[in-house]
Amino acid sequence: MMTAAAAEDRIFQALVDPSRRAIFVSLTRGEAAVKDLTKRFDISQPAISQHLATLKDAGLVSGRREGRCVYYRVEPKGMKPLIDWVAHYRAFWTEHADRLERLLDRMA
Amino acid sequence: MSVTDTTAKEQSAALAFEFDLRHPPEKVWRALTDPVLLAEWLLPVAELQLAHGAEFMFRTQLQPGWDGTVNCRFVEIEPLRKLKYTWVVGDFLDTVVTFTLTPIPTGTRLSLVQSGFTPAQKQNFGGARYGWRMMGGKLVALLERTT
Numbered sequence: 001m002m003t004a005a006a007a008e009d010r011i012f013q014a015l016v017d018p019s020r021r022a023i024f025v026s027l028t029r030g031e032a033a034v035k036d037l038t039k040r041f042d043i044s045q046p047a048i049s050q051h052l053a054t055l056k057d058a059g060l061v062s063g064r065r066e067g068r069c070v071y072y073r074v075e076p077k078g079m080k081p082l083i084d085w086v087a088h089y090r091a092f093w094t095e096h097a098d099r100l101e102r103l104l105d106r107m108a
Numbered sequence: 109m110s111v112t113d114t115t116a117k118e119q120s121a122a123l124a125f126e127f128d129l130r131h132p133p134e135k136v137w138r139a140l141t142d143p144v145l146l147a148e149w150l151l152p153v154a155e156l157q158l159a160h161g162a163e164f165m166f167r168t169q170l171q172p173g174w175d176g177t178v179n180c181r182f183v184e185i186e187p188l189r190k191l192k193y194t195w196v197v198g199d200f201l202d203t204v205v206t207f208t209l210t211p212i213p214t215g216t217r218l219s220l221v222q223s224g225f226t227p228a229q230k231q232n233f234g235g236a237r238y239g240w241r242m243m244g245g246k247l248v249a250l251l252e253r254t255t
Binding site for chain 2: 089096103107
């Protein structure tokens with residue numbers, strides 16, 4: 001199992017490339033086959049496949065084979081490590097505000 | 109204390125809270141700016157000087173891949189009213205924290221906003237930082253919808 005930091009690294013690395021990011025955003029609108037994406041982005045099929053492999057490796061998308069086509073879709077839990085970050089700080093501030101209140105009660 | 113999570117849905121790249129505290133703004137301000145008091149409720153702080161542009165650090169426990177330091181720099185100081193500083197963790201989290209104090213009949217309404225949850229890229233992927241900033245919170249918002 002990947003550590004949280006390693007998972008984040010892979011997500012960042014996957015999404016830092018503008019083309020890959022565009023492909024990913026495009027997939028959030030719905031499943032697509034490699035050939036659909038090739039048309040949509042005017043990028044060669046091997047390049048699209050390479051981008052998809054990187055996204056898949058980062059856990060951001062998954063592929064489903066149907067006949068001769070592989071359809072790609074966004075992996076719903078893929079972005080969880082990033083969303084967890086925000087959640088972490090939500091809990092952090094709530095907890096520390098409690099401490100602030102207790103401190104204020106003690107202060108003269 | 110009453111707490112309201114005022115984070116707007118479409119603005120999930122920021123966290124926003126309002127805390128109603130039963131204490132006057134002068135006292136709350138002290139708790140936000142005195143290093144000894146900060147260490148008691150938030151985190152141990154080093155080199156804190158209340159001056160525009162001044163840099164300081166919060167220190168917390170060592171964690172794998174992180175030395176436990178939060179690097180900060182004052183962006184805005186308006187005594188008894190507003191305190192804004194950067195909250196940067198390593199080269200992977202670049203946010204801004206804003207405290208706003210408003211007097212209310214029962215004490216102080218403390219608003220806290222932490223914004224900029226756009227994962228700054230590790231520096232060794234050069235130039236990426238800019239890319240992430242540019243994306244703003246849109247990506248995270250989008251992804252929260254699809255999750």
